[in-house]
Amino acid sequence: MAITQLSAFLENTPGTLYQAVSTISDAGVNLRALSVADTSDFGILRVIVSDTEKTKAALSDVAVCTETKVIAAKMSDEAGALKKILAIIQETGVNIEYVYAFTSAVAGNAYVVLRVNDVESAEEVLAKAGIATLSDEDLEGLL
Amino acid sequence: MSNYYQKEIETASREEILKIQNEKIVKQVKHVYENVPYYRNLMDKKGVKPEDIQSVDDIKKLPFLSKDDLREAYPYGLLGTDLKNCVRIQSTSGTTGKRVVAFYTQHDVDIWEECCARAIMAAGGTNEDVCQISYGYGLFTGGPGLNGGSHKVGCLTLPMSSGNTDRQLQFMMDLGATILCCTPSYAAYLGESLAERGYKPEDNKLKAGIFGAEPWTEEMRKSIEKSLGIKAYDIYGLTETSGPGVSFECEEQTGMHINEDHFYAEIIDPKTGEVLPEGTKGELVFTSLDKEGFPLLRYRTKDICILSRKKCSCGRTHVKMTKPLGRSDDMMIIRGVNVFPSQIEAVLLKEGYTPNYQIVVDRANNTDTFDIYVEFAPEQFSDKIADVQAREKALNAAMRSMLGIGPKIHLVAPKTITRSEGKAVRVIDKRKLHD
Numbered sequence: 001m002a003i004t005q006l007s008a009f010l011e012n013t014p015g016t017l018y019q020a021v022s023t024i025s026d027a028g029v030n031l032r033a034l035s036v037a038d039t040s041d042f043g044i045l046r047v048i049v050s051d052t053e054k055t056k057a058a059l060s061d062v063a064v065c066t067e068t069k070v071i072a073a074k075m076s077d078e079a080g081a082l083k084k085i086l087a088i089i090q091e092t093g094v095n096i097e098y099v100y101a102f103t104s105a106v107a108g109n110a111y112v113v114l115r116v117n118d119v120e121s122a123e124e125v126l127a128k129a130g131i132a133t134l135s136d137e138d139l140e141g142l143l
Numbered sequence: 144m145s146n147y148y149q150k151e152i153e154t155a156s157r158e159e160i161l162k163i164q165n166e167k168i169v170k171q172v173k174h175v176y177e178n179v180p181y182y183r184n185l186m187d188k189k190g191v192k193p194e195d196i197q198s199v200d201d202i203k204k205l206p207f208l209s210k211d212d213l214r215e216a217y218p219y220g221l222l223g224t225d226l227k228n229c230v231r232i233q234s235t236s237g238t239t240g241k242r243v244v245a246f247y248t249q250h251d252v253d254i255w256e257e258c259c260a261r262a263i264m265a266a267g268g269t270n271e272d273v274c275q276i277s278y279g280y281g282l283f284t285g286g287p288g289l290n291g292g293s294h295k296v297g298c299l300t301l302p303m304s305s306g307n308t309d310r311q312l313q314f315m316m317d318l319g320a321t322i323l324c325c326t327p328s329y330a331a332y333l334g335e336s337l338a339e340r341g342y343k344p345e346d347n348k349l350k351a352g353i354f355g356a357e358p359w360t361e362e363m364r365k366s367i368e369k370s371l372g373i374k375a376y377d378i379y380g381l382t383e384t385s386g387p388g389v390s391f392e393c394e395e396q397t398g399m400h401i402n403e404d405h406f407y408a409e410i411i412d413p414k415t416g417e418v419l420p421e422g423t424k425g426e427l428v429f430t431s432l433d434k435e436g437f438p439l440l441r442y443r444t445k446d447i448c449i450l451s452r453k454k455c456s457c458g459r460t461h462v463k464m465t466k467p468l469g470r471s472d473d474m475m476i477i478r479g480v481n482v483f484p485s486q487i488e489a490v491l492l493k494e495g496y497t498p499n500y501q502i503v504v505d506r507a508n509n510t511d512t513f514d515i516y517v518e519f520a521p522e523q524f525s526d527k528i529a530d531v532q533a534r535e536k537a538l539n540a541a542m543r544s545m546l547g548i549g550p551k552i553h554l555v556a557p558k559t560i561t562r563s564e565g566k567a568v569r570v571i572d573k574r575k576l577h578d
Contacts, residue, residue, distance in 0.1 A: 115527070
């Protein structure tokens with residue numbers, strides 16, 4: 001199952017990330033994961049949140065946003081776990097655009113977020129290999 | 144004692160010059176009226192007949208020509224003779240809409256090259272000189288004009304064209320170039336490049352440089368003179384009137400002598416079109432006096448300047464114009480290329496962007512920087528940096544193909560470009576080109 005990631009365009013100037021994060025915070029939404037990609041001119045803030053709709057409504061007031069389907073694959077929090085997942089994806093020829101990771105409050109649980117060019121194929125091979133992936137519903141109660 | 148190409152005419156008395164101008168203008172107006180229907184219509188509309196023009200004093204009765212007329216008449220509407228009599232075209236950079244195509248007969252090429260020869264000799268050139276021409280060759284008038292002038296003077300001509308700095312420096316040093324012709328920013332760049340390679344200003348054989356096609360300051364002149372160990376001369380011209388050499392500087396370096404036996408200059412109020420007295424700042428208007436292929440009467444250059452008839456120590460008697468002090472329209476000259484905001488707007492719309500943009504022009508290391516900030520639409524946003532950068536790259540390519548030079552594109556979020564009093568500030572020029 002793929003999950004929804006929100007991305008926001010931020011100017012590369014002091015205070016813009018603060019403004020975006022405050023907006024999410026003021027909306028009472030909890031951040032599950034976050035990553036910022038940057039260039040000298042701008043950055044793209046990518047977040048996984050407990051309530052995507054609410055976050056999008058709030059964040060749209062301060063930044064241009066877009067939704068993207070990404071895969072959050074569960075992995076054990078130990079050496080070699082990411083390697084195993086990447087090996088499976090690599091075999092299918094699916095290209096990974098970017099990647100980031102987060103851990104959950106449950107000890108030993110970690111997730112890798114994969115933005116790929118072919119979500120369906122990636123999901124299929126991961127499922128076949130018995131690797132669990134998160135759904136949007138999972139995000140709400142994720143610990 | 145100055146160095147002249149055509150001493151008699153260059154130092155002729157005011158009366159002699161007027162006599163020549165008066166004879167030529169009668170013929171030129173008749174030629175245009177008979178051969179250029181577009182201008183004949185303008186004259187008819189204004190109720191002016193060729194016989195109403197008996198001297199240069201009558202020129203003020205004639206209708207103006209603007210860049211819009213040139214655009215409307217593109218390509219052949221202002222052609223002054225049969226194409227079979229023409230031997231050459233030159234053209235400005237820019238879009239089809241803004242592009243100017245000028246036609247030359249052999250006579251036109253000859254007078255143009257003579258004007259350039261006068262400029263080269265005013266800068267001290269003789270047939271013993273090695274003249275390195277690093278203006279672009281091709282449709283641009285810079286290279287071909289100075290090339291022809293250099294031939295006429297009898298210099299050994301190095302037709303380098305622009306770019307390829309290593310080769311420029313190699314020929315400059317190995318062949319002992321004594322005169323350099325290029326844009327002032329490129330001259331500054333060549334000076335820096337020589338220094339970077341460990342050369343001192345006295346290591347080269349250059350004595351003079353003839354620089355034009357873009358605005359430059361006195362400060363820049365001093366810096367170029369120092370870095371290359373030369374005297375730097377300004378030259379002015381535009382494709383519409385032939386190219387460089389319409390006017391040029393002498394050793395006094397206090398303005399550019401207009402070749403008055405070929406071009407009649409007026410200064411007008413850009414708003415009312417009224418002719419202003421000598422010494423007043425206004426828009427420069429040129430009337431060609433003896434052109435065949437592309438004769439233009441009362442062409443509005445949009446350049447703001449001042450004319451002066453103060454006696455010049457070089458002995459030349461032709462009127463002098465200041466460097467352009469500004470523009471009466473929104474044209475910018477960036478790295479020697481004419482750029483209109485309307486062209487940028489056209490590209491943005493064509494590429495699917497809103498016309499919310501800001502142009503920032505500055506000068507770093509004596510070269511113009513050219514940045515365009517463009518607002519993208521929300522649906523154009525992607526979560527991938529590579530997508531945003533690909534959009535910037537595509538827009539840069541589209542701009543380059545339209546303008547001839549590539550700006551750095553910065554995509555910015557919607558509604559973020561500064562608007563002052565509700566109106567967006569389209570152009571920020573930080574170059575301080577006018578003293």
